[in-house]
Amino acid sequence: MSYTEIQPAAAAAPPPAGLRAGALGFPALLAQSVALISPTMTAALIIPLAFASAGSGTWMAYLFGTGMLLFVAFNLNQFARRSTSPGSMYAYVGRGLGPVSGVLSGWTLLWCYLFIGIAGMTGFTIFGRELLSLMGIHTAIPSVVFFVVLGAIAWALAVKDVRLSSMLTLALEGISVLCILALAVVVVFAHGIHVDTAQLSLHGTSARGMSLAVVACIFSLVGFESATALGGEARNPLRNIPRAVVWSLVIAGLFFVVMSYVEVYGTRNSSATLDTLAMPLNTLADLESVGYFKFPIDLGATISFFALSLSCLNAGARLIYPMARHSLFPAPLGKAHAANATPAPALTAYIVLMVAVPAISSSQTDVLTIFNDAGTLAAFGFLLAYFMIAVAAPMYLRKLGDLTRRATLISALAFVFLLVPTIGSFYPLPPWPINLFPYLFLTYLLLGAAWLYLSTRRHPGILTQIETDLESPA
Template identity: 55%
Template sequence: MSISSSEPSSAAAQVRSGVLGFPTLVAQSIALISPTMTAVLIVPLTFSYAGNGTWLSYLFATLMLGFVVMNLKVFSSRSASAGSMYAYIGRGLGAKSGVLAGWTLLWAYGFIAIAGLTGFSIFVNQFLDAIGVDLNVPAIVCFAVSALLCWFVAYKDIRVSSLLMLVLEGLSMFLIVALCVTMVVRHGSIVDTPQLRLEGVSGHGLMLAVVTCIFSLVGFESATALGGEAKNPLVNIPRAVRWSLIITGTFFILVSYVEVMGARDHGLSLADLSAPLDSLADAYGVGYLKAPICLGAILSFFSLTLSCVNAGARILMPMARHGMFSGHVGKVHVHNRTPHIAVTAYAAIIFAVVAVLLIFNDPLTIFGDAGTLAAFGFLLVYFMVSVAAPAYLRARGELRPKNIAICVAAVVCLLVPTIGSFYPVPPAPVRYFPYVFAAYIVVGLVWMGLVSLRNRHVLSEIEADLERSVDIGHTADIEVAADTSDAPQASSTSMKGGQV
């Protein structure tokens, strides 16, 4: 990506290209989805709505988001760059929409990172309790430790970050699967008739559960933010996005099925369990798994925050280089080849916000509220990219009826969680969250307007830069575009009408 003409040429230093293969890319998306988070905290909420249909809710949610993945593939198989979702929507709907998408993703990744910090704090104390240590670590201390470690790893090397996420989330998922296998063996069969027959399941309850399930799965797109560092990005990024959804969706279906079966076998009310896996480990006589599972959750929540810092910084970097923020934020560390200033700024903002929230609420409440607030951002971006895909194909002369059908299917599916966020009306303060998010969007639009007044050519420059930055067949990545960033602008600057 080029930078604004007022910025020093040193700011055009680029992230390290071609260093992230498929395993590390899929680890980025899976870490941001955080399967552990759902298994240890969210399944009881889903069960409270869907009961024996909990597993089916996760199946529906996975299939529904599959249409969004198809729309993402339109872009990810043709172009790759740092902060790609920002670039994708910009190429399909114009620079204003791209900037709005980037602004929205900063919100979404930021609040998911806050959920990661609070989850880290919750399970640090649960782990200490599991090993018999009578000590309560203050939440602010846990936040500071996790945020500082995330900053350091993200600052140093994206390869270390990605490998760490792969190992940590993999370990946590392995421990949860081990407990689930134990429960199935003790049960004597994988068959659970009440669940397979959907006994007591209502259509309305199933719809409400699907809303929760979709929110559990958001984040699968985050591998696209690493487009500038991916190896063979036009192949590996679409695969990573697709497989992260498949892997986590399958994991949620199986884990929720086993948790419901296990709780009923021992007369437990799953909807009332704040730590379902701990309770089930005790019920099945494998209490020794509690400490490892809590440790795995700690590592998973750390990995979640780290993935958000990585993704958010790579949205900040191109936006800064395009003049939407200070050009310093767009700089890349000479030796580490990471967007170090963006990483530092984003991590500091996340910590500051969660520290303020802690004044008013406990970590568990903040966790739930942060996840809800983040969901609004993801929904808006998924709507935008689904509409941007056919617009982009139309501009290229490649639009087909199936592309329109996929767009319509994605929009219809996304309306389910959108409507479910408003009806039935949730209790306070959650009922006011959509308006808080709307206010944030208004601030972003006002900021965009002020930047445009200061530099009347900024939006056309963004369109021109996105248009020539990276395209199909140009797998040499973002550095090629940066090397030519001082060249004259292409004569066609309309992202919507010109051939890309």
């Protein structure tokens, strides 16, 4: 794909150095999506939220949520099998619905990856403190220190080498998941193999409770699409990116089904119910008298949350990069590091935001509240981006003359399924201040629309140039 830098002057500046094409194979692309989904985050903090609504049916809610999002993934792969570029979802929506929608989708995903990255930073802080406590270190370290340390290390890795940072996220998340699965084996086999018939029969689960739980389950799975952001650096992208999108969703979904079953089973006879546990994995370790599991689990969770923030940094910067080269952001953000072939200026700008927002917020509230609020705010953006992909896919296929009844049905089902978490986000009305979050996101969208309008006034041919670049073969 051509990314011609738009210049108001007649003479165009020399094009900036590009990203390293063909640097990332399937494992690295899978690592990006898996790390952004962050299986550890769900097992450690989110499954209790789903249990509060679904109870014994939590595992089924995760299975249903995974199936629902697979239809979104199938729509996404209509684009991924045919074209690729840096920041691909921005390009995908632009190809299907036009440059204005493409820009707004890119603007939306910048919001998503920022707040999921912030959730990673706060999770890193929560489990980092718990880890230090287990080591006998009880010094009250300010939250901002954790944010700055994580941000500095993540930035250095992301600027140095995209292959290193991507594979490191897979290794870190893999270590964490193995620790959690080891605990799950202990829980299941500690008292002999027993089938939890209450869970299999969905005992006490209502249709309304399941629908509310699916909202939490779907929000656990967002991020599977982030491999598309590395399209400009992928090896054999038309094959490997679609595989990474689907397999990351399937692997994470099955892990959540297993862990929700184990956590419900393991805490059934506990004095405290699962939905009241702040750290359910540590509680399981105590219940099974394997307290020594807490250290590796907390260590795994800490490094997993680091990997989450690193993957968000990589994804967000690779959206800023092509948008800057289309004159939607300052031109320096569309340049790449001459030696490392990474979008260093975009990485720098994004990590500054990712550190500054929680650092400022932590002076007013605790990190667990910031974690919960960041995840909720990101969810609104992901829903809009997924809706746009579901609508853009058949439009794109129709332009190519490839639209089929099957593709239309997949698009329609994805749209209908996405209505479930959308309605669940507004009804019943959430408490204050969460009920204000949709309006905060709407304000952000309006600011993006205003910025796009001003950009078109400064560069009158910008939309035509974007459309030309997006329609160019990759």
